[in-house]
Amino acid sequence: MTTNFTHLLASTRFTPPRIGAKYVPRTRLLALLEQAQQSRLTLVTGSAGYGKTTLLAQWRQKLQSAGANVAWLSLTPDEKGFAEFCQAFLAAIERVGIAVDIDIAPEGSNARMTDAAVASIVDRTAEQAEETYVILDDYHHVENPWAHKFLQKLLDHCPDNLHVVIASRVAPPLGLSRLRVMNQIVEIDAAELPFSLAETRAFLDSNLGRDKLNADELHLIDELAGGWPSCLQLITIMLKNRPESRERLRDLVWQSVDLQAYLSEEVMAQLPPELAQFSEALSVFRRFNAELAEAVTGDAQAAELLRRMESENLLIVRIESDDRTPWYRFHPLFGEYLATRLRKRGKAAVAELHRRGSRWFADNGLLAEAVRHAALGGDVEFAAQVIEQAAPATWNLAYLSPVLHLLERLPEEALVKHQRLFYLACLTVALTAQPARARRLLTHLHASGAHAEPAIAAMPALIEAAIAHQEDDTGRIIELLEPRLGDSLENPFQRYVLQAELASGYAAAGRYADARRLLDNHPIQASDRNNDMALVAEATRIQCQLLAGDVREAGKFGTPVLARAIKANGPHSISANLCASLLADAYYELDRIDDARETLANRLGLLHASAPDVMVRASLTRARLDLLQEGPDTALTFMEQQTAHLRSLGQHRAVAHMLVEQVKLHLRRGQADRAAELSASLDEMARTFGTSQGYLANIPALAALARGYLLRATAPEQALDALEVTRAHGMACNRGRQLALADLLAATMLDQLGRADEALETFVRALGDGERRGLIRTFIDEGAPVAALLTRFIGTRKADEPLLRYARDLLGRMPESEEASAARRRGGPKANVALTQRELEILALVAQAMSNKRIALTLNITVETVKWNLRNIFAKLGVSSRYHAMVWAREQALIS
Numbered sequence: 068m069t070t071n072f073t074h075l076l077a078s079t080r081f082t083p084p085r086i087g088a089k090y091v092p093r094t095r096l097l098a099l100l101e102q103a104q105q106s107r108l109t110l111v112t113g114s115a116g117y118g119k120t121t122l123l124a125q126w127r128q129k130l131q132s133a134g135a136n137v138a139w140l141s142l143t144p145d146e147k148g149f150a151e152f153c154q155a156f157l158a159a160i161e162r163v164g165i166a167v168d169i170d171i172a173p174e175g176s177n178a179r180m181t182d183a184a185v186a187s188i189v190d191r192t193a194e195q196a197e198e199t200y201v202i203l204d205d206y207h208h209v210e211n212p213w214a215h216k217f218l219q220k221l222l223d224h225c226p227d228n229l230h231v232v233i234a235s236r237v238a239p240p241l242g243l244s245r246l247r248v249m250n251q252i253v254e255i256d257a258a259e260l261p262f263s264l265a266e267t268r269a270f271l272d273s274n275l276g277r278d279k280l281n282a283d284e285l286h287l288i289d290e291l292a293g294g295w296p297s298c299l300q301l302i303t304i305m306l307k308n309r310p311e312s313r314e315r316l317r318d319l320v321w322q323s324v325d326l327q328a329y330l331s332e333e334v335m336a337q338l339p340p341e342l343a344q345f346s347e348a349l350s351v352f353r354r355f356n357a358e359l360a361e362a363v364t365g366d367a368q369a370a371e372l373l374r375r376m377e378s379e380n381l382l383i384v385r386i387e388s389d390d391r392t393p394w395y396r397f398h399p400l401f402g403e404y405l406a407t408r409l410r411k412r413g414k415a416a417v418a419e420l421h422r423r424g425s426r427w428f429a430d431n432g433l434l435a436e437a438v439r440h441a442a443l444g445g446d447v448e449f450a451a452q453v454i455e456q457a458a459p460a461t462w463n464l465a466y467l468s469p470v471l472h473l474l475e476r477l478p479e480e481a482l483v484k485h486q487r488l489f490y491l492a493c494l495t496v497a498l499t500a501q502p503a504r505a506r507r508l509l510t511h512l513h514a515s516g517a518h519a520e521p522a523i524a525a526m527p528a529l530i531e532a533a534i535a536h537q538e539d540d541t542g543r544i545i546e547l548l549e550p551r552l553g554d555s556l557e558n559p560f561q562r563y564v565l566q567a568e569l570a571s572g573y574a575a576a577g578r579y580a581d582a583r584r585l586l587d588n589h590p591i592q593a594s595d596r597n598n599d600m601a602l603v604a605e606a607t608r609i610q611c612q613l614l615a616g617d618v619r620e621a622g623k624f625g626t627p628v629l630a631r632a633i634k635a636n637g638p639h640s641i642s643a644n645l646c647a648s649l650l651a652d653a654y655y656e657l658d659r660i661d662d663a664r665e666t667l668a669n670r671l672g673l674l675h676a677s678a679p680d681v682m683v684r685a686s687l688t689r690a691r692l693d694l695l696q697e698g699p700d701t702a703l704t705f706m707e708q709q710t711a712h713l714r715s716l717g718q719h720r721a722v723a724h725m726l727v728e729q730v731k732l733h734l735r736r737g738q739a740d741r742a743a744e745l746s747a748s749l750d751e752m753a754r755t756f757g758t759s760q761g762y763l764a765n766i767p768a769l770a771a772l773a774r775g776y777l778l779r780a781t782a783p784e785q786a787l788d789a790l791e792v793t794r795a796h797g798m799a800c801n802r803g804r805q806l807a808l809a810d811l812l813a814a815t816m817l818d819q820l821g822r823a824d825e826a827l828e829t830f831v832r833a834l835g836d837g838e839r840r841g842l843i844r845t846f847i848d849e850g851a852p853v854a855a856l857l858t859r860f861i862g863t864r865k866a867d868e869p870l871l872r873y874a875r876d877l878l879g880r881m882p883e884s885e886e887a888s889a890a891r892r893r894g895g896p897k898a899n900v901a902l903t904q905r906e907l908e909i910l911a912l913v914a915q916a917m918s919n920k921r922i923a924l925t926l927n928i929t930v931e932t933v934k935w936n937l938r939n940i941f942a943k944l945g946v947s948s949r950y951h952a953m954v955w956a957r958e959q960a961l962i963s
Contacts, residue, residue: 080141080155081162083124083204089273091266093122096255100126104198107225107251109232110243113260114380114398115333116297119234120204122260127202135198136163142205149213153184156217160201165191181213185220193226206235215240222246237379257380261294264665265924270296274303277925280313281697286669287316290638293398295382301325330404334382345372346381346397347412350405351420351440354386354396362427363420418444429453434461439469447476454488459522462491462560464599464641470495479508483515490519490526494564497533498641500676500716505534525551525561532568539679539720541761544572552585562589563600570607571680575761577800579611597635602628602642609649610680616803618656619841625650629666639672645681648673652684655691656804658843658880661918664692674709679762682713683721690728691848696915703732720762723752723769730773739777746773768796768805775812783816790816807836808845815852830856831866838873846877854881879948902940902961909936911962914953 100122103109111119120141130137140159146152157167167187169180192199209215219241222231233239246252262270267289271280280288292298304325305312335343348364349355355363357370366372373395376383382401386394397405409417421444428437429449434457441450450473454466474492482489489512497505509530519526528547535543548569556562566589573582586608595601605628612621629646636642647666654663667673673685686709694702710725726745733742753770756763771792778786790809797805810833817826837846846853857878861871902910905926912922919937923930940952956962 080143081139081159083120083127083139083141083202086121086124086128089270090121090125091262091270091273093118093125093266095263096122096259097126097129099255099259100253102253103200103230103232106246106253107222107230108241108243108246109230109253109255110238111232111234111255111260112236112238112380113255113257114295114382115236116295116329117257117260118262118296119260121296122255123202123204123232123234127200130198130200135200136195138163138165138199138201140201140203142203142208144208146208146214147210149211149217152209152211152214153217156201156203157184160188163199164195165199167191181217181220184217185224188221189224189226189229192229195228198228198230200230200232202232202234204234206233206239207237209239212240257384262289262292262296262299263294264289267292267294267299269924270299271303272925274300275306282664282668283671284313284316286665290669291316291399293400295398295400297329298326298400301329326400327404330401334401335408338381342372342375342381345369346376347405347409348420350397350402350409351417351443352424353436354394356392356394358392358431359424359427363423420444422446422449425449425453432461435463435465435469438466438473442469442473442476445476447473451477451481451485451488454491455485457487459487459560460558462558464603465636466491467495467498467641471499479511482508483512486512486520487523490523490530493530494526494533497530497537498678500537500678500682502534502537502717505530505537509534522558523561525554525556525558525565529561529564529568532572533564536568536571536678538717539575539762541572541575541763544568545576548572559592559595559598560600563591563595563598563604567600567604567607570604571610572761574607574611574614575680577614577802579615579801582607582611597631599632599636599640599642602632602636603645606632606642606645606649609646609653613649613652613684614803615801616805616807616836616840616842618653618804621649622653622657622659622841625653639670644670644673644677648677648681648684648688651688655688656842656844658847659918660692660695661921663688664696667692675712679718679721682718683724686713686721687724687728690725691844694732699732699736703729706732719752719756720765720769723749723766727769727773727776731776734776742777746770746777749773764796764800768793772809775816779812779816779819783819787813787816803836803840804842804845807833807840807842810836811846811849811853814856815849818852818856826856827860827863830860834860834870834874837877838870843877843880847880850881854878857881876948879950881950902943902956906936906940907956907961909933910940910953910956913937913949914957914962 100109111122113119127137127139138159140155142152142155146155157169161167165188167184169184169187218231218239222241225231243252264286268285271285271288288299288302292302338346345360345364345366349360352359352363357373360373361367361369373383373393377385377395382398383395384398386396396402409420421440425437425440425444425446426449428434428440434453437453438450441447441453450469454470470488470492473488474496482492489508493505493508493512496508509527528551532544532547535541535547548565551565552569556565566585570582570585573579573585586604591598591601591605606625609621609625609628612618612624625646629643629650632640632642632646647670651663651666654660654666667685667689670685673681674689675682677685690702690706690709693705706725706729710722710729713721713725726749730742730745730749733739733745749766749770753767756766759766771789774789775786775793778789790813794806794809794813796802797809810829814826814830814833817823817829833846836842846857857874860866861874861878864871866874908926909922912925917925919930919933922933926933937949937952941948944952944955946952946955953962
C-alpha cells in the first residue's frame with residue numbers, strides 16, 4: 068500500500084463540518100489555543116456533544132486566516148487498525164503539501180516503516196516556512212497500539228513548525244506527562260468545555276431570537292444543561308417546535324425524545340453492561356465516591372470503575388471536597404436519564420439503594436444525606452434515629468429539606484418520642500414560612516410535658532423567635548433572645564441562629580449599632596466561615612446597610628458574600644438565596660439592572676417561601692424590573708399574583724409594599740379610581756397596625772406614602788401632610804431610603820405649589836442623602852418632576868462639585884421629560900450627525916437598559932469595542948452620557 072491516499076477516502080474527511088451562522092465564538096478557549104504555536108501537542112478532551120469539533124473548526128479558521136497550513140482529519144471506527152489510521156493520516160497531510168512516499172505494512176508491525184514515515188514527515192514539514200497544524204478529530208476511535216506509537220514518535224521528533232492537535236472523548240495513551248514536564252502541551256479538558264452562562268445566553272439568543280426567554284427561563288436552562296452544547300441545541304429545537312414546552316422545562320428528560328435518543332445512542336450504547344448498571348445505581352445520589360459506590364453496589368471494583376468513568380468523560384464531574392477521597396456527580400440531565408432507566412428495576416430495588424446509601428452516609432457522619440436517603444427509601448424510623456443520635460452541634464441548614472420530607476411521612480404523635488427531631492422539625496417549619504404550623508407543633512411538644520435536654524436547651528426560644536420573625540413581630544424577637552446573649556452556646560448551629568435572628572430584630576427596630584455590636588462581639592470562627600447558618604448571620608450586616616440606606620456599601624460587602632455562599636453551599640442554598648435577595652435590592656438601587664435581574668433569576672423560592680424581609684425585597688425588585696424591562700402589564704400581573712400569595716401567607720407588610728407599587732403604577736396608567744381603592748385598603752391596614760412596633764410599624768408609613776402619591780395631583784397640601792407620616796417613621800427607624808424618598812416627593816409637591824425656595828432646600832437635602840448613600844433608582848423612578856428639579860439645581864451651580872457631578876449623573880440616567888429634553892436641545896447633541904450601523908445597533912441596546920457587558924454578548928463583540936463605539940458616539944454628538952445619546956437617536960427617529 069503506497070502513497071496517493073487521498074483519492075481513496077471521502078473528501079469530507081479532510082474538512083470539519085460547517086459551523087453555520089448561529090454558532091457561539093468560544094473566545095475564552097480560543098485564547099488558550101493560541102499557546103499551541105509554542106507546543107507540539109494540543110489536546111482537547113471531553114464528553115460527547117461538548118463542542119470539541121466546533122471549537123477546533125473555529126480555531127482552524129483563525130489559523131488559516133493567519134497564513135498557517137492546517138490539515139484536518141475526522142477519524143471514524145474504520146481507523147481502529149494501524150494501516151487504516153496511517154492511510155488516513157498521510158492522506159490528510161498530503162493535502163497541505165506534505166507528501167510521503169512510503170509502504171504501509173498491513174499488520175502494522177513494521178517498526179522500520181514507522182521510523183521511515185516519521186522521518187519523511189519531519190523532513191517535508193521542516194522544509195516549509197509556514198506553521199503546520201494537523202488536527203485529528205475523534206481520536207478515541209483509534210485503538211491499535213502501533214498507531215499510538217507512530218503518533219508518539221512523531222511528537223518526539225516534531226520540528227518547531229509542526230503541531231499535532233487531538234480531539235478525543237478519552238485521553239490518548241501517549242506520553243502526556245513527559246510533554247507536560249517539557250511544557251510542550253496545551254490541554255483543554257471536560258472542566259473547561261461547558262458553555263458559560265454568557266455563552267448559553269448568546270447561543271439561545273442566536274437560535275431562538277433575542278430576548279425570547281426571560282431571565283428565569285435562561286438560568287433554568289443553564290442549570291439543567293450545565294453548559295452542554297448538544298443539549299442546548301436539542302432544547303432550542305424543542306422550543307422552536309413546541310413553544311408550550313417552556314412551561315415544563317424542568318421535565319426536560321421526559322419531554323425531549325431527541326435528548327433521550329441522544330443519551331441512549333451517543334453515551335449509553337458505548338458502555339459495557341456492567342458499567343451501565345453501575346452508573347444507574349449511583350444515579351440516586353447527588354454526589355458519590357468510591358466507598359459509597361462499593362457499599363451500595365457491592366462491586367469491589369467500584370474505585371476502578373469510577374476512574375474509568377472519569378477518564379472516559381462519561382458526563383461525570385469531580386466536585387470540590389475537603390476529603391482526600393474524590394467525590395463525583397453526574398451531569399444533571401444524564402443523572403435524571405439514568406434514574407429513569409433505574410426505575411425499570413422496580414420500586415423495591417430503588418428503595419434498597421437509598422437504604423444502603425443512608426447507612427453509609429450515617430456511618431461516615433454525613434447526616435443530612437443519611438436522613439434524606441432513609442426517608443426516600445421508606446425507612447422513616449432510621450431517619451428519625453439518625454437525627455436523635457446526631458450531636459446538635461452537627462446540625463446545619465442542609466437538614467431542613469430532608470426534615471420537611473420526613474415530616475410528611477411521620478405522624479406528629481410519633482415525633483414526641485424523638486425530642487431532637489421534634490425541636491428541629493419545629494424550627495424547620497418556622498424557617499420555611501409556616502409559622503402557624505410551627506406554633507402548633509411547639510404547643511403539642513409543650514403539652515407532652517417534655518423539657519429540652521441541655522444540648523438543645525436554647526431551642527424553644529429560638530423556635531419562638533423564628534415564629535415571631537415570620538410574623539414580623541420583631542419586638543418579640545428581641546424580648547426572647549436578648550436575655551440569652553449571656554448564655555454559653557457551645558453549639559454553633561444554635562449560636563448562629565440566635566445571632567441572625569437577634570441582629571435582624573435589631574435592624575428592624577433601627578438599632579443598627581446594636582446589630583453591628585452583636586456581630587462584632589461574636590465573630591464567626593474561621594472554621595465556620597462557609598457554614599450555611601454562619602453565612603446567614605453574616606448577611607444580616609448587608610440587611611442593616613440596606614435598611615439604613617447605605618446601598619453602595621451593601622453592594623460592596625454583599626457581592627463577595629453571595630459568591631462564597633454559592634461556592635460553599637450551592638446556588639439554591641438558604642444562605643445564597645438570602646444574600647441574593649439583599650444583593651438584588653442593592654443592584655437595582657445602584658441602577659445595575661442586568662446584575663439585579665441575573666441575581667434574582669430562577670430563584671422562585673425567594674418569592675414563595677422565605678422570611679418576610681426576603682420576600683419583600685425579592686418581590687419589590689422583581690416588580691420594578693418587570694416594569695422597567697417588560698412593561699406595565701407584566702409588572703401589574705406579577706404584583707397582583709404576588710399580593711394574593713402574600714395574603715395567603717399572612718405577610719401583611721409584604722402585601723402593603725405590593726399595594727404601594729400598584730398604586731404608583733395605576734396612577735401612571737391614568738387609573739386613579741383603582742389607585743384610590745388600593746390606597747383605601749392600605750389605610751384600613753394602617754388602622755389595624757397603627758400601634759405596632761418594628762417591621763409592622765412600616766405599614767402606616769406605607770399607607771401614608773400611597774396617599775401622598777394619590778393626592779399629589781389633586782391635593783398637594785394633603786399629600787405633604789401624608790408624607791410627613793412617612794418621613795417621621797423613616798426618622799424613628801433610621802430608614803435612609805425612605806427618608807430620601809419622602810424628601811424627594813415633598814420637594815416635587817412644594818415645587819408644584821410654587822414654593823420654589825422650600826422645594827429646592829428639601830430637594831438638596833434629599834440629594835445630599837442620595838449622594839452619600841449611593842442612591843440612584845430612588846431618584847430615577849420618580850421621573851419628570853425630579854428631572855425638572857435636577858435641571859434647575861444644576862443650573863444654579865450652588866453646590867460643591869461632587870454633589871453637582873452626582874446630580875448630572877442622575878439627570879443623564881433619567882427617563883425622557885420635556886424639561887430635560889429642552890435643556891439638552893439648548894446645549895445638547897449636534898444635529899445632522901451620521902452614525903454607523905454598529906453605533907445605531909449599540910444605541911438601540913442602550914435604549915433597552917443593557918449594560919456594556921450585555922451589549923457585547925448580544926452583538927458578539929468585546930466590551931472594549933462597545934466602549935470604543937460609545938466614545939465615538941459621544942464625540943460625534945457632543946454629549947457625555949448614554950442617556951443623552953439615546954434620546955438624540957430617538958428624536959431623530961433612528962431607534963424606537
